[in-house]
Amino acid sequence: MSFKADALQLLKPYYLVNIILSLSYITLKRTPGICNYLFNSDTCEFDGRETEILFFLLIVVMIRTRKSGSVTMISYLSSSFIYIKLANLILWFNADYLMGIIYGIVFILGALLVPEPTYSGPTNVLYFRGEQSLTEEIAKDKTIWLVAFYTAWNPVCVNFAPVFSKLSMDYSLDNLKFGKIDIGRYLEAGKKYRxxxxxxxxxxxxVILFENGKEVIRRxxxxxxGKLTKFIFSEENMKVAFxxxxxxxxxxxxLKDGNTNKKSN
Structure with a gap:
């Protein structure tokens, strides 16, 4: 995504709500007047406990987002939101139990009412509804399948959706197809394909590439x-790896040979 596209994404309710929740404690604690009223304090400075929590949060966010393979501003934010909001929850409870409870309620309501937006652009991806339909489809002769195993709640999966959809638009043929299956919903598929x-x-x-029903490449x-090798799901990495x-x-x-044989017969 370009910077402009990322900026437009930030205007969506999910990102606006989560940015507000993520910055709520720091902003209010450092704003004169509001700080004095909410925290019953003469100075709007972080105490030792708050500084420790914020420093620990910074380390956790850096480690987790690096492991998730975040490569854009949007994917970085999506991977970070949950940790930042949990740190805010701890900070609010540390300051005042009532404010902590209020923040917790807003936290939960935000997750329920404003879910992370899913990709809605052009795509040529078939969504499988169960392990059996997946297994039967990829077993068909002379068909190459690139299948993404994902869950709807995982930020990396959400951020990967537009990349996978673009690849499906660029590379799909009658005998080269793209599919996805939600293993959070169809648990048996996750178990069978490990x-x-x-x-x-x-x-x-x-993501697994199948040829004639057999796994050829996996990332x-x-x-x-037995250690999992990190893979960043960028468009270029996908093209090279698979x-x-x-x-x-x-x-x-x-396809050309098949059509030629049909004509000769």
């Missing part, structure tokens, strides 16, 4: 020691 949907899972999303994958240009040319040749 993709964890845990809230602590670093396998989300997982992220595990190394020889050899999409080569598979696209192969699929086109197969």
């Amino acid at each position: 993709v964890s949907d845990s809230s602590m899972s670093q396998q989300l999303p997982t 992220p994958t595990f190394d020889s020691k 050899g999409l240009n080569n598979f696209y040319e192969k699929a086109k040749r197969d």
Whole structure:
């Protein structure tokens, strides 16, 4: 996404609400007048406890967003919101239990009423509704499938959606197809294809390329020691890791040969 596109995204209710919640404590604590009234304090400065919490938050956000592979401002914010809001909750409770409870209620209502926006642009992706339909479809002969295993609640999956959709528009053919399955909803698919949907899972999303029903390439994958290898789901990384240009040319040749054989018969 360009900076302009990111800026337009920030105008959506989800980002506005979460930015306000994320900055609420710091802004109010540092604003003269409001600070003196809310916190019953003569100085609008952070005390030692607050400084420790904010410093710890900074470390957690940096580590978690790096592990999630955030590469744009929007993906960085999406990955950070939950940790920043939890830190704000602790800060509000530390200042006053009543304000902590009020913030907690607003926190929950915001999550329920203003969910993270999903991608709604052009796409050529088939959404599978269960493990059986996925297994049957990818087993069809002479068809290459690129399938994304995701969950609706995971920020990295949400940020990956426009990238996957763009690839589907650029590379889809009758024998080169793109699919997605929500393993948070269809648990059996995650189990069969060894993709964890845990809230602590670093396998989300997982993209697998199938050829003639068999797994050919997977990202992220595990190394020889069983450690998950980090993968950043950018458009260029996807093209290189899955050899999409080569598979696209192969699929086109197969289509051409198939059409030629039909005409000769």
